[in-house]
Amino acid sequence: MTNHFQRRPKQDGRHTPNLWPVWLVAPGALLLVALVAYGLFHGAELLLASENTDKTTKPVPVQDAIKTTVTVLTLAGAVLAALYAYRKQLLDEGTSHRADATQLTERYTKAAEQLGHEQAAVRLAGVYAMARLADDWPEQRQVCVDVLCAYLRMPYDTDTNAPGFRHGEREVRLTIIRIIRSHLQDPTEATTWCGRSLDFTGATFDGGDFSGATFSGGRVDFVGATFSGGTVSFFGATFSGGRVDFVGATFSGGTVYFTGATFSGGTVYFGRSTFSGGRVDFIGATFSHGQVTFGRATFSGGRVHFTRASFSGGTVAFTRATFSGGTVYFGGATFSGGRVDFVGATFSDGQVYFARARFSGGTVALSRATFSGGEVNFFGATFSGSQLNFRETTFSGSQLNFRETTFSGGLANFRGSAFSSGTVTFGGATVSGGRVDFRSSQVGAAANIDWGPLPPVLVNQP
Template sequence: MTNPLQRRPTQDGRHTPNLWPVWLVAPGALLIVGAAAFSLYHGAELLLSSENTGNKPIKVQDVISTTVTVLTLIGAVLAALYAYRKQLLDEGTSHRADATQLTERYTKAAEQLGHEQPAVRLTGVYAMARLADYWPEQRQVCVDVLCAYLRMPYETDSTEPGFRHGEREVRFTIIRIIRSHLLDPTSITTWCGLGLDFTGATFDSGHFMAATFSGEVSFSGATFSGGEVYFSGARFSGGGFYFSGAAFSGGQVDFSVSTFSGGEVYFSGATFSGGEVDFSGSTYTSGEVSFDVSIYSGGQVSFDGSNFSGAQVNFSGSAFSGGEVSFNGSTYSGDTVSFEYLLIQPAAAIRWGPFPAIPVNQP
């Protein structure tokens, strides 16, 4: 059975105040006001009597005037409370309207991302990115949708089934938008610190130059198969960055003059089988960077001029069976780099340059 004294459950959303029924509040308010007026009248009479030093009788008009004045003040306070309550209701309505509008925009943008026409998909990309800027509470969700798009199957060969015209431009636009939101960590619309999941994605172009990666970022199992992908000048600090199992099989991937200054960066099990991967001039000052059990079977990988001065960098267990790997001009300080248990085949060309006294095992 419903309790008549129980307040109404909220029906219009979390911003709506939980109010008592009007039929219960109105009589109660009248009783309270009547009791207050009666008490004020007698209180004013007693007050005036106590202040009357003469023998003149207290005029009823004076008592009523004092009572009305006090009631007027109380009424003003109640009116202010009512106005505040009305403001809360209006704000609640506004919040609900905004939430509804943002949800509708999200749904529309998601539908556009799945459209067959590349122009419509591009519209969805821009709409989702703009929504992320206006909707901080759901910014991560919007970014997750864009990253999920990049994780979808992507056929780069126009002669193969599944190839979609205009798809490369759509994907390149997503990467460009993500990069633009990673340039300034102090911006109110920054995506620095958010999770970015590119697990298993295929990259044949894209630019992350000068981006700041400070959240959980995964390129695990990603394929860099062609074109040019730039991370040059990027900063990896304070998060977890995963390139584990990534395949660098073609094109050019540029990490030159990038900075690894904190957190953990994993290239564990990555395969370098073609193209050019450039880490030249990169700096490793703190945290942990792991290239352990990575495979170098083709292409060119350059660490020329890198500075290994503070981070723990691990190449242990890596296999060099082909291609060219160069460490020319790199600098080392302390026991910060491990090259233990390397497997080096004659076909591999490794250029160490000036090399410190770090144990290297070549079974």
């Protein structure tokens, strides 16, 4: 049932003041004025009579009471006129806002049409027009951003000889990425896109620059994206919140740089991704919090670099990842906290290098991993405090190298591990403190193990 005494509901986008209906306001205003006039007349009469206390004088003239009443009503009329003018101003502003909304809608339609044009130059104009519209239209900024991201998700053929190849398309796509990057530089700017959702699901990248971007909220999706060539840069980017998702992405060529990036919060997911070529680079990155995960990822080729990265907190996880080729480097990295996790990983080939890394805290976990090939190398690493966990790990073939490693503190734990074949060497290692524990481990006759300076009691303990 309709309630006729309700104010009109607010209609988003129409910018119309939320006013009472005129047919209800006008009679009410007339009735109120009549009541006020009647009250003022009698009030003025009583006031003037109270001032005339001499009973010998004449009664208060009616004209004086009327004059006082008219004066007060004039003032009331002025107030009502001001209210009317204010109401008219609100209506005029509503008209102006509707005109602005109409203009913004027309700009959106034109920009969208330009993005679909056959000529690359016109599409470029559409890109800039849509970006400018996003800055001018905060209420629909996410919609404009979504349109630009949707353009990158459209089918894109990088083969110049393919029938569907569009000349100039790469420049259009790189321009979109540059515009997105420029809006992610400063979260305090009025036109920032920080915290907005960016959806690149299934997109194909053969280049792009996100360097210096700040991901402080929202969600950025590269789910199922393909990196087939060129360079995609997150150089110096800051991840202090939100989620950047590369789940199921394919890295078959090119380079993705996270060099010098800062991970002080948020999450970057590479779970179930495939690395068959190319390079993902975290050289010099800082991990004080947050999480980077490669869980169940497949490494059949390519390289992932954490060289000289700093881990004072957070997690880098390769849980249940498969290494059948390729290389993961932690050379020269510093571990003062946090966790690097290879729990349940399978190594049938490829290399994982921790050469000359420094462990003063935190944990590197390779427990329940399976080594049937490949190499894990800790050459020249320093353990002054931290935990290296190989518990219940199976070595049926591979190389585990601790040559010239220094153990002055912390724990290297191999309890419950099985060495049926392969090579493990501690030759040239220095054990001046800490603990290397092989208790309850099983060492088969085919295993080639150089115990180096390790105490025999730890080797032969059942």
